[in-house]
Amino acid sequence: MDGRFYYIMTFGCQMNEHDSEIMAGLLEQMGYRETTKRAEASIILINTCSIRENADKRFFGTLGQLKRLKKENSDLIVAVCGCMMQQEHIIETIKKKYGWVDIIFGTHNIHTLPELINRVINDRQRIIDVWEEHRGVFEGLPSKRLYPFKAFVNITFGCNNFCTYCIVPYTRGRERSRKPEDILAEVKRLAEDGVKEITLLGQNVNSYGIADGFEKDFTDLIYEINKIDGIERIRFMTSHPKDISDKLIKAFGECEKLAAHIHLPVQSGSTRVLTRMNRHYTREDYLEAVRKLKEVTDGNIAITTDVIVGFPGETEEDFEETLSLFEQVKYDSAFTFLYSIRKGTPAEKFEDQIPETVKHERFNRLRNVLDVGMAEINKAYEGRIEKVLVEGRSARNKSTLTGRTSSMKIVNFEGKPDLIGRIVPVKITEGKTYSLFGEVCDEV
Numbered sequence: 001m002d003g004r005f006y007y008i009m010t011f012g013c014q015m016n017e018h019d020s021e022i023m024a025g026l027l028e029q030m031g032y033r034e035t036t037k038r039a040e041a042s043i044i045l046i047n048t049c050s051i052r053e054n055a056d057k058r059f060f061g062t063l064g065q066l067k068r069l070k071k072e073n074s075d076l077i078v079a080v081c082g083c084m085m086q087q088e089h090i091i092e093t094i095k096k097k098y099g100w101v102d103i104i105f106g107t108h109n110i111h112t113l114p115e116l117i118n119r120v121i122n123d124r125q126r127i128i129d130v131w132e133e134h135r136g137v138f139e140g141l142p143s144k145r146l147y148p149f150k151a152f153v154n155i156t157f158g159c160n161n162f163c164t165y166c167i168v169p170y171t172r173g174r175e176r177s178r179k180p181e182d183i184l185a186e187v188k189r190l191a192e193d194g195v196k197e198i199t200l201l202g203q204n205v206n207s208y209g210i211a212d213g214f215e216k217d218f219t220d221l222i223y224e225i226n227k228i229d230g231i232e233r234i235r236f237m238t239s240h241p242k243d244i245s246d247k248l249i250k251a252f253g254e255c256e257k258l259a260a261h262i263h264l265p266v267q268s269g270s271t272r273v274l275t276r277m278n279r280h281y282t283r284e285d286y287l288e289a290v291r292k293l294k295e296v297t298d299g300n301i302a303i304t305t306d307v308i309v310g311f312p313g314e315t316e317e318d319f320e321e322t323l324s325l326f327e328q329v330k331y332d333s334a335f336t337f338l339y340s341i342r343k344g345t346p347a348e349k350f351e352d353q354i355p356e357t358v359k360h361e362r363f364n365r366l367r368n369v370l371d372v373g374m375a376e377i378n379k380a381y382e383g384r385i386e387k388v389l390v391e392g393r394s395a396r397n398k399s400t401l402t403g404r405t406s407s408m409k410i411v412n413f414e415g416k417p418d419l420i421g422r423i424v425p426v427k428i429t430e431g432k433t434y435s436l437f438g439e440v441c442d443e444v
Contacts, residue, residue, distance in 0.1 A: 004031060004032045004033070004042045004043075005032060005033050005034065005035035005040050005041045005042055005043075006024070006027045006032045006033070006034060006035070006041055006042065006043040006044075006045065007034075007035055007036070007037070007038050007040075007041035007043070007044045007045070008020050008023065008024060008034075008044075008045045008046075008047065009044075009045070009046045009047070009062060010047045011046075011047065011048050011049040011055045011058065011059060011082070012047070012048070012049025012051060012055060012082070012083065013049065013051070013237075014152060014199065014201055014237050015154070015172075015201055015203070016047050016048075016049055016082060016083075017146075017152065018143070018152035018154060018201060019047060019081075019082070019107070019110055020045075020047045021143045021144055021145055021146065021152065022110060022111075022141050022142065022143050023045060023047070023081075023110055023113055024143075024144035025141065025142030025143040025144045026110075026111070026113050026114055026141070026142060027043065027045075027113070027114075028142070028144055029114070029142055030114050030117070034144070038066075038069060039069060039072075041076065042075070042076065042077065043076075043077045043078075043079065043117065044066060044069070044076065044077070044078050044079070045079045045080075045081065046059060046062060046063065046078075046079070046080045046081070046082075047081055047082040048080060048081065048082035048083055048084035048085060049082060049083055049084070050082075050083040050084045050086075050087060050090075050167045050168075050171055050342065051083070051166070051167070051168070051342075055084075056084065059080075059084060060093075063078075063080070063094075063098050063101070064098075066078055066100060067098075067100050070100035071100075077102045077103065077117060077120055077121075078100055078101050078102050078103070079101075079102060079103035079104075079105070079113075079116070079117075080094065080101055080103070080104055080105075081103075081104070081105045081106060081107070081110060081113075082106070082107060083106075083107055083167070083168070083171035083172065084171075085104055085105060085106045085107075085130055086106045086107055086130060086132075086170065086171035086172075087167070087170075087171065087343065087344065089343060091104060091128065091130065095128075101126065102120050102126055102127070103116050103117070103120055103126070103127050103129075104126075104127070104128045104129070104130065105127075105128075105129045105130055106130040106131055106171075107171060107172050107173075108131040108132075108133065108134045108173065109129060109130075109131045111138045111141055112129065116129060133173055134157065134158065134173045134174075134176065137157065137176060137178050139178075139182055145195075147391065147392075147421075148193075148194055148195070148421065149194060149195055149196050149197065149389070149421040150195060150196060150197035150198065150199070150233075150389070150391075151190050151195045151197075151198050151199070152198075152199050152201050153183060153186055153187060153190070153198050153199070153200055153201065154178065154201045154202070155177060155178055155183055155200045155201065155202050155205060155208055155218075155221065156175055156176065156177045156178070156201075156202030156203065156204070156205065156207070156208050157172060157173070157175070157176055157177075157178075157202070157203075158172045158173040158174050158175045158176055158203065159172060159174075159175055159203035159204060160174055160175040160204075160207070160211060161203075161204060161240065161278070161280075162278060163267075163277050163278050163279060164276065164277055164278045164345060164346040164347040164350075165277060165308065165311065165339065165342065165345055165347045166342070166345060167342045167343075167344055167345055168203055170344055170345075172203065174211070175203070175204070175207065175211050176211065176212060177202075177208050177209045177210075177211065177212045177214060179214075180209070180214065180216045180220075180221055180224070183200075183221065184221075184224055184225065184228070187225055187228055187231060188228055190231075191228050191229060191230030191231050192230065194230075194421075195230070195231070196230070196231065196232045196233060196389065196421070196423065197231075197232065197233035197234075197235065197259075197389055198225070198231060198233070198234060198235070199235040199236060199237060200221070200222075200225075200234070200235070200236040200237075201236075201237055202236075202237075202238070203238065204238065204239070204240040204243060205218055205236045205237070205238065205239055206218055206239050206240050206243035206244055206245070206248065207240065207243050208221065209221075217245075217247070218236075218248065219245065219247045219248045219250075219251050222234060222236075222248075222251050222255055222258060223251065223255060225257075226255040226256070226257045226258065231257060232257060232423060233257055233259050233389065233406065233423075234255070234257050234258050234259060235259045235261065235408075237263055238263055238265060239262055239263060239264055239265075240265070241264055241265070241266065241279070241281045241285065241286050241289055242279065242280040242281040242285075244264070244289050246292065249289070249292045249293055249296055250296060252293060252296055252297050252301060253296040253297060259406045259407070259408070260297065260300055260301050260302060260405075260406045260407045261301065261302040261303075261304070261332075261406065261407050261408040262293060262301060262302075262303055262304075263304045263305065263306075264286075264289070264290070264303055264304070264305055265305055265306035265307075266286055266305045266306070266307055266325065266329075267279060267306060267307055267308050267311075268307065268308065268311060268314070268318065268321075268322055269283055269318075269321040269322035269323070269324060269325030269326070270283065270314070270317075270318035270319075270321040270322060271283045271284070272318060273311055273313070273314055273318050276311070276312070276313060276347075276350075277308075277311065277347075278346075283321065283325065286325075287325070287328065287329070290303060290329050300407075301407070302332040302407035302408055302409070303329060303331055303332060304331060304332050304333045304334060304335075304408065305329075305331050305334045305335070306334065306335045306336075306337070307322065307326075307334055307335070307336050307337070307366070308337050308338075308339050309322075309336060309337065309338055309339065309359055309362050309363045309366060310338055310339040310354040310358065310359030310362060310363070311339045311347070311354070312339070312347055312350035312351075312352050312353050312354065313350065313352040313354075314339075314354055314362075319362050319365075319366075322366065323365065323366060323369055326366065326369050326370060326373065327369060327373070330373045330376070330377060331370060331373060331374070332374065332377055332407065332408070332409070333370075333374060333408075333434075334370055336363060336366060336367060336370065338356075338359045338360070338363055339354065339359065341353075371433055374433050374434070375431075375432070375433040377431075378409070378431035378432060378433065378434075378435075378436060379431040380431065381409065381428045381431045381436055382428050382429065382430060382431050383427070383428065384427070384428050385425050385426065385427050385428075385441060386405040386406070386407075386409070386411065386425070386426055386428060386436075386438070387405065387406060387423050387424070387425060387426075388403040388404065388405055388411045388413075388423065388424055388425075388426045388438075389403050389404055389421075389422075389423050390402075390403040390415070390419045390420050390421065390422055390423075390424060391403045391404065391420070392420055393417075394412050397412070399414070400412050400413065400414060401413055401414070401415040401417075401419060401420070403424075403426075405436075409435070409436050410434070410435040410436065411426055411428070411435070411436045411437070411438050412435060412436070412437050412438075413426050413437065413438045413439055413440060414439065414440075415440050419440070424440055425440070425441055425442065426438040426439065426440055426441065427439055427440075427441040
């Protein structure tokens with residue numbers, strides 16, 4: 001298949017990114033090679049996200065751009081997959097308006113991609129193959145990792161939480177966990193392949209194994225991975241506040257490989273809004289978890305979060321509680337979102353929707369509070385020596401290297417290319433709002 005290339009565009013979370021890595025692995029097994037140029041591709045694959053309205057708009061905009069390429073190359077295969085494809089109204093829109101799409105499949109059957117491609121090549125007709133439910137966990141799928149020295153590892157799929165604003169339980173199905181022995185075997189293989197950092201993935205890693213009745217829980221899994229030679233850092237995404245346990249919190253003080261960072265989505269600082277979101281924790285519960293995390297780590301942990309501004313019914317008083325929570329927690333960073341209606345979720349039917357002007361005004365106020373806090377935290381890094389996993393050249397300055405600390409901070413510094421993939425000591429010389437700057441030094 002010389003001259004056969006694939007191009008993958010990914011929207012959304014780390015779960016989608018890892019799905020794309022698997023699909024790239026499948027395509028390379030078929031003999032395709034990756035290209036960064038759409039016009040050069042034999043297959044263009046768009047992996048979609050249904051969490052935010054902006055992702056929907058970008059997807060359809062991109063899909064519209066492919067019409068010209070399809071006209072220029074009738075052999076081009078256009079495939080779309082991911083969370084959006086689990087929604088019937090999205091499929092109907094593609095069928096009616098985007099006739100140049102050849103393959104539509106969902107989140108539960110990415111392993112069938114080679115079969116779907118061969119069917120299109122042989123039959124020359126559109127294929128829609130979206131499984132409504134998962135049919136087990138498929139082990140042993142190939143993966144082409146973005147970095148040779150760090151990797152994503154799925155531990156759970158789907159979600160059982162049914163937050164009123166979220167479509168994930170409907171697009172990725174009910175929660176199911178991989179067997180611990182399969183996860184540990186994969187991590188060992190990755191370590192043997194030179195991987196230094198792994199990120200355990202799940203919509204709610206804290207509930208790992210519960211629905212499947214496993215004896216080992218999420219924290220047990222971390223302790224086991226902590227023993228594996230070659231792995232130097234363990235991360236995980238995402239941790240639900242309602243299920244964070246004292247046992248997991250304790251692990252931050254005992255597992256030397258567990259990164260000094262936790263992503264703990266709060267979504268709102270108001271208990272009243274959290275109840276309407278079906279989050280199953282209060283403001284006080286959340287703050288107590290943060291207190292314990294800081295206590296067990298002597299304050300040496302970075303906490304990041306997700307927050308939704310302008311959820312239906314959010315009053316000014318509710319929003320003020322979110323502002324005050326941000327001031328109290330002092331987040332290292334946050335993904336801040338304007339609430340957008342997701343078709344098929346309970347919140348879609350809430351009548352007390354917030355005007356867009358109010359949402360934007362609140363969003364800007366929250367960002368100001370967040371930026372002030374981030375600048376203060378990063379300034380305190382100046383003079384410290386941090387261990388940085390060097391990821392590559394800086395996108396903005398190719399003569400500069402960039403990497404991340406254990407606390408997930410981006411650090412830019414001068415260095416030779418042979419440092420890429422290594423964990424090196426860097427003295428922080430300047431802390432800015434969104435990143436740190438430093439210089440490689442001898443470890444003290």
